[in-house]
Amino acid sequence: MSNPPLIGITLDSEEPGGYSKMPWYALRQNYCEAVARAGGAPLALPHEPDLAATYLDAIKGLVVTGGAFDVDPALFGDATRHATVKLKTKRTQFELAIVQGALARGLPVLGICGGQQLLNVALGGTLIQHIPDEVAGALAHEQPNPRTEPGHDVMIAQGTHLAAICKANRIPVNSAHHQAVKKLGEGLVANALADDGVIEGFEYPGKPFVIGVQWHPEYAISPADTSLFNAFIEACRG
16 A cells, blocks of 8 residues: 555664674564554664654654563552563653653554553553562463464453454463553553453553553464554554
């Protein structure tokens, strides 16, 4: 399709070692591939908070990605930090700036895994710092099998935007997280739950497209994952 909408995708960052002896950015190719397959033009966004408004002038939608790190608990009012929590301060500063700017402009936003958690905090919500310590009988949310396979199912709340997109009551998802939403941010409603009660997705009714999911739909392990990206890009054309 002509004139694909430009979609900003947040990068991860790594310390020196591995790819480079200097700090470096990282992004799995399947994030970009999922956006392109759905009809968007992916654009990776470096962590420059002062440039957030410039990026937002150019893009038509925002994908906030996951990563092996956590939002600083101080940002949602927790006085203590679990031993498993790993911070990437500049990344979080940038993502808060660009998410808040995107929401203020009414741009479509898709938060994935850690991006969902960041979106919740940006709207005043809180997080479970370590699921095994706070959820009795928790599922294996850090699944032992490959991310290209399902880890568990989620129940989709009927009457939600996500239900209209997925056209299903229950879908299989992959799972790679040790944190989760505790209290939903202002304006958000849960649209997906795991069988152990963990919030797996939310949305912002009244907004064109603001959805966060705890799983990784860029792997496209079910038709619902593909439908989610298709709906996101369609909203970005609006």
